[in-house]
Amino acid sequence: ISKQVEVDISLSPRVNSVKPSKTIAMTDLATALVQAGVPVIRLAAGEPDFDTPTVVAEAGINAIREGYTRYTPNAGTLELRTAICHKLKEENGLTYTPDQILVSNGAKQSALQAVLAVCSPGDEVIIPAPFYVSYPEMARLADATPVILPTLISNNFLLDPEALKSTISEKSRVLILCSPSNPTGSVYPKKLLEEIADIVAKHPRLLVICDEIYEHIIYSPAIHTSFASLPGMWERTFTVNGFSKAFAMTGWRLGYLAGPKHFVAACGKIQSQATSGACSISQKAGVAALGLGYRGGEAVAKMVKEFEERRDFLVESFRELGGVKISEPQGAFYLFLDFSSYYGAEAEGYGIIKDSESLCKYLLDKAQVALVPGDAFGDDKCIRISYAASMSNLQAAMERIKGAIVHLKAT
Numbered sequence: 001i002s003k004q005v006e007v008d009i010s011l012s013p014r015v016n017s018v019k020p021s022k023t024i025a026m027t028d029l030a031t032a033l034v035q036a037g038v039p040v041i042r043l044a045a046g047e048p049d050f051d052t053p054t055v056v057a058e059a060g061i062n063a064i065r066e067g068y069t070r071y072t073p074n075a076g077t078l079e080l081r082t083a084i085c086h087k088l089k090e091e092n093g094l095t096y097t098p099d100q101i102l103v104s105n106g107a108k109q110s111a112l113q114a115v116l117a118v119c120s121p122g123d124e125v126i127i128p129a130p131f132y133v134s135y136p137e138m139a140r141l142a143d144a145t146p147v148i149l150p151t152l153i154s155n156n157f158l159l160d161p162e163a164l165k166s167t168i169s170e171k172s173r174v175l176i177l178c179s180p181s182n183p184t185g186s187v188y189p190k191k192l193l194e195e196i197a198d199i200v201a202k203h204p205r206l207l208v209i210c211d212e213i214y215e216h217i218i219y220s221p222a223i224h225t226s227f228a229s230l231p232g233m234w235e236r237t238f239t240v241n242g243f244s245k246a247f248a249m250t251g252w253r254l255g256y257l258a259g260p261k262h263f264v265a266a267c268g269k270i271q272s273q274a275t276s277g278a279c280s281i282s283q284k285a286g287v288a289a290l291g292l293g294y295r296g297g298e299a300v301a302k303m304v305k306e307f308e309e310r311r312d313f314l315v316e317s318f319r320e321l322g323g324v325k326i327s328e329p330q331g332a333f334y335l336f337l338d339f340s341s342y343y344g345a346e347a348e349g350y351g352i353i354k355d356s357e358s359l360c361k362y363l364l365d366k367a368q369v370a371l372v373p374g375d376a377f378g379d380d381k382c383i384r385i386s387y388a389a390s391m392s393n394l395q396a397a398m399e400r401i402k403g404a405i406v407h408l409k410a411t
């Protein structure tokens, strides 16, 4: 018998530098509690609580029935890429040909591949905070450095162009924009995007990834503008989008990237060695989703109306509660609230509520409501509340939060 040697279980410095997703961790914890019989109301997840529209689901079922179950081209089927080009033209005023589209297993993969395709070690990726949890980690996976640019709740968490100007350096390679934003729900007005574009235009090395995954979940009077549609920006912008949020298709894993052919081909090279083409069945469903009509037609409008009612209810309820700073979200399905007036307060049996993390723990234990602390999004004063939950659950959650928070003293 040969002598057993101890296995070297060390990990690569790259993976050691990356944090696991806190939103996923919180969602998993809340789900485990529910499975153990604890009646937790889950307001942590970033996924619509609606079903995929029936015609879209049927298209997937038909694809299986018809044996449409083989590999597709790496970049996605021509049928889907053509439909995406049509959508981008009609809804976003963007002109692309199918060879400028790369279909992937979700917007997350699309954004990561874009970062990997263009960043060299030591490059900087500018990320306005609060940010989607994965952006800094994407930079780290590419051996680049995330440079966090804080924004203010009093400015609706929108990027200050002056701050951007002073942050750009020779090492800046990518600016990541997300509008409507996760976690804040802020929507970038066209005028501000134009100011940002003017600054970006002065830096030949600086590219932009614009994550537009929440594009359809937007509340009047806010209007979505695609960054790539601004003068001079098409050449340097990766537009990232997908089906998860607008069409309630998180599990189908389908997203895409649009950009100049040279960049899209580079992202395709990575994808061809990592995952190959996206799921054939999901791509058939994606074609049906884009066939629902302008901006997703009735099915999406109905969902957005319901999200808007929930947003109004929560904003109103937190205003009544007091002690919470609010920026009214204009899109997505999150509230990002500053609870700092409660930090330092004492909770009976808990000790001092130090920060958003301890307040989330307290609310999970005491109120059985699962929320995500803001440090995961680069702002530890705030807490993210997802309103992708039924109105009755939101009403119950609000009662519980109020009941738990009365024991704390706002300062």
Ligand code: PLP
Residues within 6 Å of the ligand: 046, 105, 106, 107, 108, 109, 132, 178, 181, 182, 211, 213, 241, 242, 243, 244, 250, 254, 255
């Ligand atoms: N981008 C943002 C801003 C998100 O909030 C999410 C999901 O929460 C994603 C991308 C991931 O989208 P997909 O499911 O298409 O990978």
